[in-house]
Amino acid sequence: MQVDIHFSPHKIQVPEIRAGRECGAVVEFQGIVRGTEDGEPIRALDYEAHPSMAEKELLKITSELAAKHFCDRLIFIHRVGEVPVGEISLYLRVDARHRAEAFGFCQKLIDRMKQDVPIWKTTSNK
Amino acid sequence: MQVDIHFSPHKIQVPEIRAGRECGAVVEFQGIVRGTEDGEPIRALDYEAHPSMAEKELLKITSELAAKHFCDRLIFIHRVGEVPVGEISLYLRVDARHRAEAFGFCQKLIDRMKQDVPIWKTTSNK
């Protein structure tokens, strides 16, 4: 399985990639900063991460999940720093032979990220 | 909920759309024609549909699912005619406030489509 993990302070550019010959399903997820947080309007969220540890954790999670959900490729991009409302904070792409694997992998990766991967958001007051 | 349903004989162009202010999750799915079908190498798949009935069925399914998975927008594009290996046969995009709704809606829509929506594929021998 090919795994690309990036943390970047820049606006996320959704990568355009041709799927492999045996790939039948591509699932993409965009987490987007909403205009309200806990009912209050906000302008942006601030994300910080421990990128090298986050990458290690993500690789562990990925190899665990890959044993059950056989996937060909994962792209994981998390933006850090200030992310204005309407912009992408997290982009995921999972390529697999079948859709069940791609959906399963993608959803479980997000669930596990939200438990164990050292990334934090705070409401930006700037 | 905004719903766009298209059947097209042309190569699917993934639409670039900015999510709404209250949208926190965008899930996209691409179904891609694989290079083998039942273990045999193929060149393409042929899709046919009853587009107006398919649209009606999709709208019924969409309104049923929307009652449980609250989503803001659905884009459904199914290619018809010959679709060469490596090209997209089905594109879906679901925008929602939260990821669970978007993933749930998208997966259930595909499951229901594969039961009740009049679209057929056959291996292209041309």
Place this chain on the structure above:
Amino acid sequence: MKNKITVLAFSTAKQVMGFSQQMVECRPDDTAESLINRLVPQARQRCGSARVALDEEFAEWSDPVAGHQELAIIPPVSGG
């Protein structure tokens, strides 16, 4: 005046029926099944687990076709 209905045959049903679309005269007591069986002997059986739709709504093979404009033979679907 005769009643006419458009019969649509998709996917494997096209091979059974020998057409994808045909305008057909129907009798007042025709059901979906009796209509297509008159066009092709044992068409209903030969279409296997196909369903039928009348005016773009799934129906029963035993439903009368009177008053409908379109009968579509819907083999098991396989979109995606």
Place this chain on the structure above:
Amino acid sequence: MKNKITVLAFSTAKQVMGFSQQMVECRPDDTAESLINRLVPQARQRCGSARVALDEEFAEWSDPVAGHQELAIIPPVSGG
């Protein structure tokens, strides 16, 4: 020769510790907890349900820090 370790504090732990990164001397019998409590009184309690990582691996607060280069205070994460 003294042993030094880099202490990283993220998110809410940054407010408790008053820094995001600091190089700290550690004693041979220091645990993760004793080390940060020496920097800020009751730091461990004040960091609530934060976990600790030693050299980028989750560890226990009672683990000795000797031999490690980095201690990271990991408050509940919220990526996505």
